[in-house]
Amino acid sequence: MTGAGNVLKKHAAEAARRSPAAPGEDDEDDEEDEACSRIFFEPCLYHCLENCGSVTLAVACQQGLGANQTFYVDFRTEDGSAKAGSDYEYSEGTLIFKPGETRKELAIGIIDDDIFEEDEHFFVRLLNLRVGDAEGMFEADSDDHPKGKLVAPLVATVTILDDDHAGIFGFRERSVRVSECQGHVEVTVVRSSGARGTVMVPFRTVEGTARGGGVDYEDASGELEFRNDETAKTLQVKIVDDEEYEKKENFFIELGTPRWLKRGISALLLAQGRSLRPRTRPMTMDVPMTV
Template identity: 55%
Template sequence: VDYRTEDGTANAGSDYEFAEGTLVFKPGETVKELTVGVIDDDIFEEDEHFYVHLSNPRVVHRAEVSVLDPNAVSPGNSIIGSSHVPPKAALGNAHTATVTIYDDDHAGIFTFESNSTRVSESVGIMQVKVHRTSGARGKVAVPYHTTEGTAKAGEDYEEVAGKLEFLNDET
């Protein structure tokens, strides 16, 4: 039985590895496996799918059938006739499989560029950088606010609060 992958919303070469070939079942075998590589691209996407089709079933060996005469007296006269009967192979209803690739790219981990920053009192305005790592899936809002340490709000700095917005695929 031949098999071949086909693009759906997933594309061969960027989402999965194209595959085609032939599965050969030996006498008595009822299950075979084929392998299709899935490509982890670390890009936010909707879940995607592709197809695997089975086609061209064929039988490699032929069978011989003999009809025996139940009234034959000697073994030499017992065969009435014989014939080569080609075994039949056919595809069942489920000869196309849909394979769904679930996107596992995460929203990310948000961290400060540094866990400690020193600035001069005369700096005026300072900026703190936030990095998004280990994923960039979707639009994400990260709330922030200042908290007092040895510096006091209203005396040493202006208290601020808000949210940083990261767009899909923005790091």
């Protein structure tokens, strides 16, 4: 046989793996596991709103059989996409589990602002587990003292949900066809990905091949008011029927930068399937007209 390495050696190792353990060996391992205390996050995933003030995390301690020691475990925050000092308050400290205590909580401060951000996250890590008794404090996994260990999950993830989003605004349809004899055209503006607060969305008509000022249509401009939790508004433009033959013509309706009245900051526009920040080009929709 070639290409298989030392076949006899592998066979012996496999046989040893399958052979029963020596008498009492498994019992010793089980006893050691039962005597070992385990400390971990429970749960390890947290979500909170930006304006919550603080988020509370829970750490569990499964104390081993007969354990009568005090455990000390350190924790500290670590940046993810959220940054300490701007999105959350950096924190570190020590949790103390006295004999019989199985749960401790720690609070991390969350920083609120009026700036729209994507949802962000940071981490909280457990480390440096120690055990104390009448003789002093020792490493929890030392051979001379009762054992304890940190087990997964050692790291908790906290996701901060942004609450400063008033929504994304756009037309329900990119193009609306209207006959000249209809007298008017109705266009719907929708609000998605958030509906917080009162938002004013400016609009106006813009000439294409069709002429405004009462020639082919009446000029229209103003603001649509979306109140808290409102997700759709309709605007109308009057169409002029001059009873003359004309080729197909079109004009546009343009949305301006939304104004969030609740806190005085802008919402977003949605154009061609993507979000645009305020102070970008306006969004338009085509309104073809036929006789």
